[in-house]
Amino acid sequence: MSESRHNVTIRPIGYARSCFKEKFGIPRQPGLVPHARARIKMLAPYNRPEAFRGIEDFSHLWISFLFHQHLGAAWRATVRPPRLGGNERVGVFATRSTYRPNPLGLSVVQLDRIEIAGDAVTLHVSGVDLLDGTPVVDIKPYVPYADALPDAHGGFAPTPPDRTLSITFTEAAEQQIAAREAAGLADLRALITELLRLDPRPAYRGHETQAADFGMRLYDFDLRWRIEGKEVTVTALVNSGTRGGSEK
């Protein structure tokens, strides 16, 4: 590919610290897990408080970011979206897949508050689908009169994902969650409930009926659960160390 005069170098302006430590289990769109929180810490020289003047009047923000775990990866003309069961191929531009020509991600998040302390500027946001460590390259306000198009219709994902799973917790898991909530992880039980209702299993396994155990990394622990039919049981929060995403 020839170099173009319109090739540009994009630089991170900040980094997101989020509860999601690996790709497995991250919601597939923003807003699906309202209690999924992140902090966006701005880098110098973009940490000037005046650059954010007025932003707290907006309820939501667009975060443009880099798919940093895909940097240098080849793009693909077609992908298999999980929403289609992981079997059917559609064009990459008809999806928000990471296998794009330019590794740009886009998420709308709720702005909870902005924290300014000395030369540190941190945006506290929620409803995220951002991997921990994501480089943020732009922040723009969500402008409802221009961006909210409730009459738009959308291809293979016209409605939010099914949330018919029922979530229960073992006594051990309840105690571990209560301990972490008491130590400062607010709304952890709500977060886990919202996450597992989305069924993080690989799409091709979502129709299995036999019981199976899964795990994913969340904050500094592994979340473990068992799924059987439509019943999810959260079994434990264990110290992190193993990779999640596989059967446990």
Next chain:
Amino acid sequence: MSESRHNVTIRPIGYARSCFKEKFGIPRQPGLVPHARARIKMLAPYNRPEAFRGIEDFSHLWISFLFHQHLGAAWRATVRPPRLGGNERVGVFATRSTYRPNPLGLSVVQLDRIEIAGDAVTLHVSGVDLLDGTPVVDIKPYVPYADALPDAHGGFAPTPPDRTLSITFTEAAEQQIAAREAAGLADLRALITELLRLDPRPAYRGHETQAADFGMRLYDFDLRWRIEGKEVTVTALVNSGTRGGSEK
């Protein structure tokens, strides 16, 4: 600024050809001028028809693009949005101003149709606020269940701009429009009406009451109009050559 391992080179995947030939007069958000049309012509190797498979099932698309007339320009921590009369300063991240650290623009547009002819792939879109020649760097589907947030609220631009101007046409202008519509520029009168209702004057001049003449480039002509109070009169379409945006 130190080089980061997350600096990435972004490459155009296509270019937008639009009715807007200069910045003056372009709507300040997408969707405000439904008849503003553009074609996005894909570059090789992104012109593979299969990369767009399924896209026609979506009514709207997010277009990520470069502010190509701002490449190399310095960012500004604060800007004066037209919506605030051009006097009050807010943080650049509380706006969609072009004076950003990374020159990334974002617009939601309506997808009218996709045209595939040999190795040419062209997306026909409308409701654009894209300057002619804009480099497009990503195309993503608008996913209503995730992106349409009608309850979001938005800072200094909570509602669409005022459209209380009344638009009339001189007989000469009517004839020139009819001739161009007959030659293939469909809905030109509707486009002009939608555009001028938004009052393209600089914000600081929007409260003037004395009559003044303005012009802007549109397609291959200069659109000329007179404004006096709330009354706009379209006076002529003349062959392009002069720059618009100034008094005529």
